Amino acid sequence: MTLFLRRTFPLILTFLFGVAAALQYYIPHPVSEAALTEVSVWLRIILGFAMILGIASLSHVHYAKIRMRTAGWGYSLVVYLSMAATVVVGVWSRGQEEGTGFGWIYTYALLALQGTMFAILGFFVASAAFRAFRARSKEAAVLLLAAILMMFGRVPLGEYLIPATGPMAGWLLNVVNTAARRGILIGISLGGIAMSVKIIFGIERSYLGGRD
Amino acid sequence: MKDLASKLLRMDRRVIFILIALATLIPLLRPIGFPIRISPEVKQVYDYIESLPPGSVFLLSLDFDPASKPELYPMAVALLNHAFKRNLRVVGMTLWVTGTGMAEKVVSGIASEHGKRRGVDYTFLGYSPGGTNVIINMGQDLAAAFPTDHYGERTADLPVMQGVTSLRQVNYVVSLAAGTPGVESWYLYGKEKYGFELGGGVTAVIAPGLYPFLDTGQINGLIGGLRGAAEYETLIGMKGKAVAGMDAQSATHFIIIGLILLCNLFYFLTPRMRIRSFTGTQDGPGSPQEARR
Numbered sequence: 382m383t384l385f386l387r388r389t390f391p392l393i394l395t396f397l398f399g400v401a402a403a404l405q406y407y408i409p410h411p412v413s414e415a416a417l418t419e420v421s422v423w424l425r426i427i428l429g430f431a432m433i434l435g436i437a438s439l440s441h442v443h444y445a446k447i448r449m450r451t452a453g454w455g456y457s458l459v460v461y462l463s464m465a466a467t468v469v470v471g472v473w474s475r476g477q478e479e480g481t482g483f484g485w486i487y488t489y490a491l492l493a494l495q496g497t498m499f500a501i502l503g504f505f506v507a508s509a510a511f512r513a514f515r516a517r518s519k520e521a522a523v524l525l526l527a528a529i530l531m532m533f534g535r536v537p538l539g540e541y542l543i544p545a546t547g548p549m550a551g552w553l554l555n556v557v558n559t560a561a562r563r564g565i566l567i568g569i570s571l572g573g574i575a576m577s578v579k580i581i582f583g584i585e586r587s588y589l590g591g592r593d
Numbered sequence: 594m595k596d597l598a599s600k601l602l603r604m605d606r607r608v609i610f611i612l613i614a615l616a617t618l619i620p621l622l623r624p625i626g627f628p629i630r631i632s633p634e635v636k637q638v639y640d641y642i643e644s645l646p647p648g649s650v651f652l653l654s655l656d657f658d659p660a661s662k663p664e665l666y667p668m669a670v671a672l673l674n675h676a677f678k679r680n681l682r683v684v685g686m687t688l689w690v691t692g693t694g695m696a697e698k699v700v701s702g703i704a705s706e707h708g709k710r711r712g713v714d715y716t717f718l719g720y721s722p723g724g725t726n727v728i729i730n731m732g733q734d735l736a737a738a739f740p741t742d743h744y745g746e747r748t749a750d751l752p753v754m755q756g757v758t759s760l761r762q763v764n765y766v767v768s769l770a771a772g773t774p775g776v777e778s779w780y781l782y783g784k785e786k787y788g789f790e791l792g793g794g795v796t797a798v799i800a801p802g803l804y805p806f807l808d809t810g811q812i813n814g815l816i817g818g819l820r821g822a823a824e825y826e827t828l829i830g831m832k833g834k835a836v837a838g839m840d841a842q843s844a845t846h847f848i849i850i851g852l853i854l855l856c857n858l859f860y861f862l863t864p865r866m867r868i869r870s871f872t873g874t875q876d877g878p879g880s881p882q883e884a885r886r
Contacts, residue, residue, distance in 0.1 A: 406786075411800060418733035425723030432722065478694045487694045495660040495691070503845065507613045508606045511852040515860050525853065532850050535797075535820055537627035538843030547630050559804040566805055 392583045399581035439464075463490075527553060597598045598862040601855070609852065616848045620840035629839060634807055637814030638792040639675070641765060646670040647680035649764040650757055652789075654779065655696035661771035662695065663794050667822040667835035668769050668794040669699045675829045677707035682753050683715040684763070688727060688774040693720045699744055712751045717745030725774045728782040732760040748883070759866070760787040769794040769816075776803055780811050794821065 404418075405413050443457035470482040478484035516522040533539035534550025579585035645651070653672060657665045676683050685700035687693055700717045709715050718739040721727045730738035735758055736749045748754055756762055766789050768779045776793035784791040790813055793803055806812045816825055819842055822835035836842025 401794040414733065414879045417729070418737065421726055421730040421733055422737060424726040425721070428723050428726065478697070482750070484694060491691065492659040492662070492695065495658055496662060499663075503617075504610045504613050505848050507845070507852060510849050511609055511856045514853045514856060516857055525857070529850055529853065532846040535818075536843040536846045537629050537839050538847060540630055541627045551632060554801060555806055555808070557803045559808050562802055563805045 388586075388589060391589060392586070396581055398585065399577070403581075460469075528558075598859040602859040602863065612848050612852075613845055616844035617841045620844050624837055624840050626836075627828050627840065627843065629823050629836065631822075631828060632821075634817070635821050636828065638672075638767065638794075638816055639814075639825065639828045641790060641792065641813055642672075642675050642679060642681070645679065645681060645764055649681050650684060650762060651676045651681040652684045652686070652760075652763045652766045653700070654686050654688060654768045654770075655692055655699070656768050656775045657659050657771035657796075658689050659695060663758050663824055663834075663838070664796045664819050664822065665769045665771060665794065666695070666699060667819070667833055667838075668816050668825060669696075669716065669830065670703060670833060671825040671829055671835070672767060672769075672794070673703040674707075674831055675701065675825075677703060677709055677715075678829070680714075681764075683709075684718060684753070684757075685715070686718040687720050688721070688724060688778070689771075693743075712742075712746055713753055715752050716746075716748075716751055717743045718748065725778040727770040728760075728778060729775070729786075732783060732787040735759050741842040744856065760789055763787075763789045763875060765790050765792065767792040767794060770799065771796050772799070776804070776812060777797070780806060784811070792816075873881050 396418075401416075405417055439460070443460050446454045446457040447461075467483075467486055474481035474483035476483070478487055514525060514528070516525050524592055530546060531550050531553060533543070534546035534548075540547040576585060580588065611803040642651070653669065653676070655665070655669055673683065683698060683700070683704070687696045696718070697717050700715065704711065704715045704791065719742060721738055723730065723738075725880075727738050735754075739748050740816075742748055742751065760766070760783055766783065768776045768777060768791070770776050770793065775800075776791075776795060779791055779793075783789065783840050791811075793812045794816035795803060795818075797820070800815065800817030800821070803812065803815055803817075808814050816822060819835050819838050823839045826833050
């Protein structure tokens, strides 16, 4: 019975829902549409539980770090404190942000911290460009030239100094970049289809936890 | 000369940080205002909104968090100004929970500047958990995905939502995205099945990945990065934060180009270092010496 619940039953469910979802797309019958409406609500409920699982997993990892006093365990404490404070204040404020403590945390902590994290990227990109962007080979030289052309042609000053760089950067994006991206996308999509078929037919079972 | 090049190649990274800080700050304080060329992909979004008759339903999904605010917030401001000017019915929402407060502020803020009434001319649906599944849910039954709007009003009763029961009745969707769920999700799970027109506004990092979708008409236009936002501000004749930021972006780009050129010049002037960098034994990228600098 345990083996049935742990392996066979999930495989049956995966097969049924996988085949039904694929067929549903091609059958726009009212019954099929009603089924999709119902299932789309189920999906969101299941994802809600996934969020609980995520919080539990995060709490477990950081609890272990605090208990073992591993390097940087203080940061784990910060995770706990900030998460608890936000949840308590959020519930107290009934999820409303306007003029509440929850709104204050959002504006003066989350917004400021995330903005700062993103802003410092510019400094590191500049530093990395100086140290690592070197024409060590022909391929690296091509990459270097393309990067310089893009940086030149995508800002008004570059286009003002050499007007041709704007259309050249546009050509790089629209032709060279699109061709490469499309190749990658087709490859990813074919891989996705192959993996989906393997999962639906129970050939790929690693999602069950590897205890096949 | 070789010694000087070698020394400069080992320049303290804080010097580069100061250069970047100055290149950002000075143009922001003393803007020059270089002319901005309008790219076809941004113009296509503008033209489509221009072509919509008043009363059409325009759904703006603000799928980003505060980290991407400098690039995407000006886009939201410009698009909302355009939509309200055109008297479209505006429906705002987000698929990113951390973007909810910011998204609500920009939608209600711009609406009040245009004298629009909440629930009648616009609404903000807020956030609903489920990521991309919310799009499918909205396509099937919008009121099931968002039974109430962000302010607790029943979605089905709102005058602005009259006649809109699913995504099939929405005329134009623009997703301002900083990742997934974002523009690709709206195409795969929304436009493909429910048939609305879709445009995208994304950070500069994501934009190159969406050009294949633009080329095939899967999205009808693309606003990429701060540059795209500046172009849109120019198109609607309301120069704001994006246009102001373009001078700073010009300066930082030129600093980075200068640094790359100098780095390569020094690199070819110092053959010994070139060998060391190849082997990675001394101060190549990733070495402890490199990290300390």
